[in-house]
Amino acid sequence: MQVDKKDIRILSKEDLRDFFVSLGEQPFRGNQVYEWLWKKSAHSFEDMTNLSHELRHLLSEHFVINHIEVDQMQRSEDGTIKNAVRLHDGLVVESVLIPTDKRTTACVSSQVGCSLDCKFCATARLKRMRNLNPDEIYDQVAALNRESRLYFNRPLSNIVFMGMGEPLMNYKNVVKSVEKISSEEGLGISPKRITVSTSGVPKMIRQLADEGPLMKR
Numbered sequence: 001m002q003v004d005k006k007d008i009r010i011l012s013k014e015d016l017r018d019f020f021v022s023l024g025e026q027p028f029r030g031n032q033v034y035e036w037l038w039k040k041s042a043h044s045f046e047d048m049t050n051l052s053h054e055l056r057h058l059l060s061e062h063f064v065i066n067h068i069e070v071d072q073m074q075r076s077e078d079g080t081i082k083n084a085v086r087l088h089d090g091l092v093v094e095s096v097l098i099p100t101d102k103r104t105t106a107c108v109s110s111q112v113g114c115s116l117d118c119k120f121c122a123t124a125r126l127k128r129m130r131n132l133n134p135d136e137i138y139d140q141v142a143a144l145n146r147e148s149r150l151y152f153n154r155p156l157s158n159i160v161f162m163g164m165g166e167p168l169m170n171y172k173n174v175v176k177s178v179e180k181i182s183s184e185e186g187l188g189i190s191p192k193r194i195t196v197s198t199s200g201v202p203k204m205i206r207q208l209a210d211e212g213p214l215m216k217r
């Protein structure tokens with residue numbers, strides 16, 4: 001009988017340490033795996049080269065990494081890069097890297113499709129299929145950060161949530177993704193450089209202002 005494996009990235013660093021201890025291994029192995037999953041954005045357990053083959057195999061027997069894949073990358077003459085991003089269930093969203101003289105800005109999606117109906121917007125013609133989870137948003141930023149370093153020799157300077165979807169209709173996951181993107185254990189990008197755009201959802205704008213999760217630093 002095939003058992004559905006859990007996505008390892010739902011585990012906290014403490015969970016990972018506990019997992020290794022339960023197998024009689026040293027807890028620091030959990031720290032190593034956490035670093036591979038987030039800071040190093042590993043796509044597979046095989047990438048985790050400071051772990052033995054046995055441990056990598058063991059991880060793959062228990063877990064999967066539902067990483068996004070950049071299915072198609074297009075570059076325009078002005079340097080803008082557009083990624084078609086395939087999610088683990090086969091759905092596709094878009095993310096864009098926009099270079100200017102002083103900045104490279106990542107524009108990321110927060111939902112597959114959109115439930116709103118802005119007249120000027122092509123996404124409005126697609127019905128909302130699902131929210132992106134925090135990891136899928138994080139992965140888009142990590143992929144664009146890699147491309148920014150590769151093609152423009154500098155890391156991302158800014159992030160805008162202006163891709164597919166209304167970010168405030170996926171409030172919880174967007175906030176979690178921003179926390180991870182700005183964490184020193186993630187990409188370490190200051191929330192001051194992250195803009196959550198909205199078509200105007202007053203209740204959620206008030207919640208964001210009251211909770212202020214994006215303004216801690």
Ligand code: SF4
Binds near residue numbers: 115116117164
């Ligand atoms: S909220 Fe954004 S993605 Fe949704 S229809 Fe309006 S402009 Fe398009």
